[in-house]
Amino acid sequence: MSVKFKNVGHIYSPDSPFEYVALHDVNLELPLHKMVAIVGNTGSGKSTLVQHLNALLKPTSGEVHINDRIIVADEKPRNLKSLRKVVGLVFQFPEYQLFEETILRDIAFGPKNFGISEEEAEARARMAIKQVGLDESYLMRSPFDLSGGQKRRVAIAGILAMDPEIIVLDEPTAGLDPQGAKQMMQLFADLKNKHNKTIYIVTHDMEHVLNYCDEVVVMKDGRMIHQSNVEDFFAEGELLNDLHIAPPAIIKVKQMLKERGFKLSKANDFDTLVKDIVKEVRK
Amino acid sequence: MKNIALGRYIPLNTPFHRLDPRAKIDAMFLMLIAIFIPAGFIGYGIIGVAVVACIYLAGLKFDFIVKAMKPMMFMLVFLLVVNAMVIKDGVALVTLGSFSIYSGAIIQTLYITVRLMLMVMITTLLTATTKPLDLTLGIECLLAPFKKIGVPAHEIAMMISIALRFIPTLIEETDRIIKAQTSRGVDLDEGSLKEKIMAVLSLIVPLFVSAFQKAEDLANAMESRGYAPGATRTRYKVLKWTTSDTLLIVGTIVVIILNVGVWKLL
Amino acid sequence: MTKIIELQDVVFSYDENTPALRGTNLYINKGEYTTIIGHNGSGKSTVAKLIMGLLEAEYGKILVDGLEMNIDNVYEIRSKIGIVFQNPDNQFIGSTVRDDIAFGLENHQIPQQDMDDLINTYASKVGMINYLDHEPTKLSGGQKQRVAIAGVLAMHPDIIILDEATSMLDPLGREEINSLVHEIHEKNDMTIISITHDIEEVAMSDRVIVLDKGKVRMEGKPEDVLKRESELVSMNLDVPFGYKLSKALKAQGIAVHEDILIEEVVNELCQLNSKM
Structure with a gap:
């Protein structure tokens, strides 16, 4: 059981004036039951990459392996629904996919499409709305009466109710305030830790990468240029500079102190940093 | 979805792109009038030559035009079915039991197809070359x-x-x-x-x-x-009418006159 | 300090049940870089729209550069202010960069023969001179926001409002826009109002206004406001990392000041380290 990209290339509108190579020969293995951050700037191919995970896009060359499914270029895959039930994909600004009269029906829409009975789908909707931090009283309201942040939660509940094993999120915290973003990230962390889900998350927020993710994949110009655990990623000063990534404040402080002769341990948590500084200054 | 061709502007710098939009719009309307002159396939031939020449001048690839016409395919098939059931002129080409498809139906469908193709070509020519x-x-x-x-x-x-x-x-x-x-x-x-x-x-x-x-x-x-x-x-933008613009209009009028000639004389 | 913008007892609600501003009083000093923070729904963007005259206050007074906002003044007031909104796509009006910058010039009845010069000048100022004929779909979010800034600058406003202008951008775009805005502020003495969630940006600004449930809860210099931890936390807002760190170190008996900027904390620590 794993998620693998083998020599995956993707070309949009091949053989037309608008031809555009979005992925070049990507080889990648993503771990399960972990939270993996996919980072990179606009046009780096990260959105194209994640859309291969539930076969919304098919590789124009190479293979994508998801559990026992293999999506091969030039071959029409069958029964994609079974794959999309396993891999739930939450697009950027998912609040724009709400359409039903009530929140209950909107959340139950996904599960019902995958053949879950009406009662079961509604039971799942009741679970999912609580998971995203809203209470059941919301279920009979119209999704269009909610605030932006609440709409986003409902949209995510719509994917959770499908009970996918792998949840892929494209910039789920974009446009939320810091508090709302933190709650959202905590939700994903709970899904991973308590429900054993696999989370792949496209994000620009390095604080989130540091505090919640296990691994980092870096995309640039359609290529995968780095994959490592979070600690090693933030140790790559040159890479961060090259990507114009502003590291989280704690990493920045550590870098500055190290440059000026401080000896600090590798762990990136606040208490260790304070302890290390105290030790150094009192030395 | 992203490679939709109908109505899309193709940024090139050709003589046709540089024409005054007023000239191009006027020419488009005149050409559309020309299409409705009942000058048969010969008339469409004349218009076709003029339009293809313009497409060439505008540096547009032919498959782009074909792509622009794709959305009409369904309509044309539907038209063929309707015509096959209604028009009973000419010779019976295919007979299935008591139902026959006549040559008149095929010709009529072809005629309308060519007309629609020309219309799409003309409008695409305008939208693809004009910002x-x-x-x-x-x-x-x-x-x-x-x-x-x-x-x-x-x-x-x-x-x-x-x-x-x-x-x-x-x-x-x-x-x-x-x-x-x-x-x-x-x-x-x-x-x-x-x-x-x-x-x-x-x-x-x-x-x-x-x-x-x-x-x-x-x-x-x-x-x-x-x-x-x-x-x-x-x-910010000021339109400038040049000789080429007058030429385009004159050319279009010539096409109309030729079509009227064909209609009246043949 | 001259107050260039003043809101006095302003009340506004989008619908009966949800008042957005409940008697808000605030002012903006001329030439300062002011940040406005508060969580979503605190009324930040409403303030911006009221200042632009895009919304009409139900009660209270809005003064911009000595003019009181009303139906006769609204166009004159708008000509003093440029605003960059959150969504880069939804504010790109022209079909190309050139046309988009021209849109504002046309509205301000700039003579046609002057437009090309102005477009070139301001497109170079924001580093978009090589993209004049590009369509918006071919530009990144950061580039679109730069074009929006060029369009604003070309109209010579006294005030620029950034309404979460970088929140939808990638790190590169964010960096570009932030440094561009700082440059504009320093070179032209322009008044900047930035509505933001970025606490580090707030730490760098001249003055900060904290909004909560449609009221100003705190205001003043960032180095004072950002140290009021319990109040900030009660409004679900962050404290800057520099402050957290210096406070924790102080609690451990290290002789550092409670600073909000990381750089200052690090400098102090280095001095301490070398003295030992």
Whole structure:
């Protein structure tokens, strides 16, 4: 059981004036039951990459392996629904996919499409709305009466109710305030830790990468240029500079102190940093 | 979805691109009139030669034009079926039991197909070689005489230019919504009628919501930058009529005269 | 300090049940870089729209550069202010960069023969001179926001409002826009109002206003406001990392000041380290 990209290339509108190579020969293995951050700037191919995970896009060359499914270029895959039930994909600004009269029906829409009975789908909707931090009283309201942040939660509940094993999120915290973003990230962390889900998350927020993710994949110009655990990623000063990534404040402080002769341990948590500084200054 | 060709501007710098939009719009209308002169296939031949010459001048690839015509395929098939059932002229070509398809039906369908092809070619020629903003400027100029009778020429032009500007954005948005709902198990190809209705609703409602949001944002942005409906504005783009523009109009009129000749004489 | 913008007892609600501003009083000093923070729904963006006259206050007074906002003044007031909104796509009006910058010039009735020069000048100022004929779909979010800034600058406003202008951008775009805005502020003495969630940006600004449930809860210099931890936390807002760190170190008996900027904390620590 794993998620693998083998020599995956993707070309949009091949053989037309608008031809555009979005992925070049990507080889990648993503771990399960972990939270993996996919980072990179606009046009780096990260959105194209994640859309291969539930076969919304098919590789124009190479293979994508998801559990026992293999999506091969030039071959029409069958029964994609079974794959999309396993891999739930939450697009950027998912609040724009709400359409039903009530929140209950909107959340139950996904599960019902995958053949879950009406009662079961509604039971799942009741679970999912609580998971995203809203209470059941919301279920009979119209999704269009909610605030932006609440709409986003409902949209995510719509994917959770499908009970996918792998949840892929494209910039789920974009446009939320810091508090709302933190709650959202905590939700994903709970899904991973308590429900054993696999989370792949496209994000620009390095604080989130540091505090919640296990691994980092870096995309640039359609290529995968780095994959490592979070600690090693933030140790790559040159890479961060090259990507114009502003590291989280704690990493920045550590870098500055190290440059000026401080000896600090590798762990990136606040208490260790304070302890290390105290030790150094009192030395 | 993203490689839709109909109505798309192709940024090139050819003599045809440089023509005055007013000339191109006028020529388009004249050509559309020419198409409705009943000069048969010969007439269409004349128009066809002129249009293909212009396409060549405009540096457009032929497969781009073909792509622009793709959306009509369904309509043409439908037309063929209707014609086959209604038109009973000419020789019977195929007979299935008591039902026959006559040559008249085929010819009639072909005739309309060619007519539609020419119309799409002509309009594509205009939209592919004229920047949306120039196009609206042209429309505005041509509508100017009607201002006196209360036609809000400028507002109409502004609406069209914004609609054109937002087509690519809305296509992207549609693409995104389709993918988002597909991820939720929506299947546009299969399922019962009820499921299909739900599938379509799941696309249309979000698209409207997002379009209204965009409209509101855009209105704010326009007002913030000093736009007031009805107020006097200066113009950045100034249209210049050149000899080539006159030539285009003359050429188009020649095509019309030839077609009228064919209609009256043959 | 001259107050260039003042809101006095302003009340506004989008619908009956949800008042957005409940008697808000605030002011902006001329030439300062002011940040406005508060969580979503605190009324930040409403303030911006009221100042632009895009919304009409139900009660209270809005003064911009000595003019009181009303139906006769609204166009004159708007000509003093440029605003960059959150969504890069929804504020790009022209079909190309060139046309988009021209849109505002046309509204301000700039003579046609002057437009090309102005477009070139301001497109170079924001580093978009090589993209004049690009369509918006071919530009990144950061580039679109730069074009929006060029469009604003070309109209010579006294005030620029950034309404979460970088929140939808990638790190590169964010960096570009932030440094561009700082440059504009320093070179032209322009008044900048930035509505933001970025606490580090707030730490760098001249003055900060904290909004909560449609009221100003705190205001003043960032180095004072950002140290009021319990109040910030009660409004679900962050404290800057520099402050957290210096406070924790102080609690451990290290002789550092409670600073909000990381750089200052690090400098102090280095001095301490070398003295030992």
